[in-house]
Amino acid sequence: MTQNSLGDSVVQKTVQAQNNGVAATATQTQPLWLLAEITYRCPLHCAFCYNPTDYDRHTQNELSTEQWIKTLREARKLGAIQLGISGGEPLLRDDIEEIVAEAHKLGYYSNLITSGVGLTEKRIQAFKDGGLDHIQLSMHDITEEINNFITNTRTFELKKKVAAMIKSHGYPMVLNVVIHRYNIGHMKEILEMAEALGADYIELANTQYYGWSLINRNQLMPSKEQVEEAERITNEYRAKSGSNMKIFFVVPDYFADRPKKCMNGWGEVFMIVTANGDVLPCHSARVLPNMKFPNIKDDELGWSWKDSPAFNKYRGDSWMKEPCRNCAEKEKDLGGCRCQTFLLTGDAEAADPVCSLSPHHHIIEQAIEDAKNPQLQAQPIIFRNDKNSKKIISGELEERTKEFHALP
Amino acid sequence: MTSKIETSKMEMTDIYALAPHHRFQWEEAQQSYVILFPEGMVKLHGGAGEVLKRVDGKATVGDIVADLKATFPDAEDIENDILGMFELAAGKFWIRKV
Numbered sequence: 001m002t003q004n005s006l007g008d009s010v011v012q013k014t015v016q017a018q019n020n021g022v023a024a025t026a027t028q029t030q031p032l033w034l035l036a037e038i039t040y041r042c043p044l045h046c047a048f049c050y051n052p053t054d055y056d057r058h059t060q061n062e063l064s065t066e067q068w069i070k071t072l073r074e075a076r077k078l079g080a081i082q083l084g085i086s087g088g089e090p091l092l093r094d095d096i097e098e099i100v101a102e103a104h105k106l107g108y109y110s111n112l113i114t115s116g117v118g119l120t121e122k123r124i125q126a127f128k129d130g131g132l133d134h135i136q137l138s139m140h141d142i143t144e145e146i147n148n149f150i151t152n153t154r155t156f157e158l159k160k161k162v163a164a165m166i167k168s169h170g171y172p173m174v175l176n177v178v179i180h181r182y183n184i185g186h187m188k189e190i191l192e193m194a195e196a197l198g199a200d201y202i203e204l205a206n207t208q209y210y211g212w213s214l215i216n217r218n219q220l221m222p223s224k225e226q227v228e229e230a231e232r233i234t235n236e237y238r239a240k241s242g243s244n245m246k247i248f249f250v251v252p253d254y255f256a257d258r259p260k261k262c263m264n265g266w267g268e269v270f271m272i273v274t275a276n277g278d279v280l281p282c283h284s285a286r287v288l289p290n291m292k293f294p295n296i297k298d299d300e301l302g303w304s305w306k307d308s309p310a311f312n313k314y315r316g317d318s319w320m321k322e323p324c325r326n327c328a329e330k331e332k333d334l335g336g337c338r339c340q341t342f343l344l345t346g347d348a349e350a351a352d353p354v355c356s357l358s359p360h361h362h363i364i365e366q367a368i369e370d371a372k373n374p375q376l377q378a379q380p381i382i383f384r385n386d387k388n389s390k391k392i393i394s395g396e397l398e399e400r401t402k403e404f405h406a407l408p
Numbered sequence: 409m410t411s412k413i414e415t416s417k418m419e420m421t422d423i424y425a426l427a428p429h430h431r432f433q434w435e436e437a438q439q440s441y442v443i444l445f446p447e448g449m450v451k452l453h454g455g456a457g458e459v460l461k462r463v464d465g466k467a468t469v470g471d472i473v474a475d476l477k478a479t480f481p482d483a484e485d486i487e488n489d490i491l492g493m494f495e496l497a498a499g500k501f502w503i504r505k506v
């Protein structure tokens with residue numbers, strides 16, 4: 001699961017679709033996109049996972065099937081249409097079949113976002129019968145070596161089998177490949193692999209640095225030259241005649257001059273309900289200080305979206321400070337990402353340091369330099385697993401987290 | 409480029425259907441038709457929704473033009489708008505020729 005796969009890239013696609021002459025819009029304050037982060041348990045241990053580093057706190061208090069169904073019903077009334085069922089690995093729950101069937105009855109366009117681990121013929125048939133609309137499968141590389149290394153599991157052959165299973169059940173093949181230093185040199189081969197698997201869509205999602213990927217940033221971040229070369233190869237492949245595969249290349253914000261319009265705006269389009277029932281405007285929001293997020297166990301979902309102090313806090317632009325407040329471009333990116341800004345600067349209301357106009361921009365420049373430093377590169381990767389999550393909660397990995405605010 | 413080549417061939421006898429893995433539905437909360445597909449959605453405003461509603465894999469482009477003219481007799485010169493909508497939808501791969 002990646003920040004990109006249901007984050008801003010999805011919105012970017014939606015926003016691009018607006019410019020089509022039929023005045024299509026997706027930017028209204030309805031939670032059109034509901035992400036059900038249904039469990040934080042996961043058989044994979046990906047170094048680039050955006051999930052909270054303290055996820056171990058949320059593995060014993062998951063919502064029940066009934067609570068999820070109630071959430072789906074209430075969100076649908078608020079206007080939610082696109083449903084992502086994600087995690088962790090959602091297939092670790094045995095009630096996905098029930099949830100999928102309910103989503104279909106309610107009229108959602110539903111998407112299971114999975115590593116493929118746990119997908120069987122029996123389960124995929126039940127999803128098909130229940131009306132699941134598509135499955136997004138994560139792939140990691142063309143080589144078994146890199147796949148197994150970055151996920152810290154032996155899952156390479158399994159992923160290829162699952163891809164074939166998805167195709168044989170008539171599902172569109174939607175692949176998500178998170179891009180980092182270890183696979184960015186294989187862009188052409190990754191695209192060829194996707195084509196060979198019969199992919200209809202492939203998302204090349206450059207790692208964004210939240211959660212586990214942030215503490216592994218020096219181990220994951222490619223160079224600017226590598227990113228440019230990867231984009232060039234992608235464009236070349238796209239221009240090649242005869243391919244019907246839709247390719248989305250999500251540009252990493254660290255190498256841009258302006259920040260991303262994170263989540264298409266706070267509380268504008270996206271609503272996330274986490275494994276333990278927290279209702280969030282974005283994946284990482286719980287890192288922010290002095291915020292009390294609603295929870296579906298205690299709070300009505302309509303109130304959570306429309307009126308809760310947490311959702312209203314960064315809606316619009318009245319919260320902005322300089323240099324954003326009087327910036328001519330502020331509506332383009334709404335000052336970037338509140339979570340990234342807080343994690344890197346300690347001030348959630350500052351300009352996103354990705355912006356070259358931010359007084360904190362040197363932090364990003366330093367991060368890019370650090371990722372080239374052989375000594376820092378050589379630090380061990382902290383894989384996303386329960387043991388490391390416990391260590392982070394207890395402060396044992398402080399040397400890797402102290403640089404960032406509010407981690408865990 | 410591809411879409412331009414395809415659309416220049418559009419004939420009144422052509423029949424279109426919604427592209428695979430796309431869904432067209434009325435959204436009560438938004439009071440509009442939408443097209444849903446993997447990783448995205450498009451909200452359709454009135455006229456576009458009326459055209460797409462009639463794309464069923466059976467009716468020809470000509471049938472749909474005639475139906476819309478009959479349904480909206482006061483609308484002027486809607487034929488070009490309708491053909492434009494077909495071209496756009498085909499170019500975006502929301503619909504495909506059958």
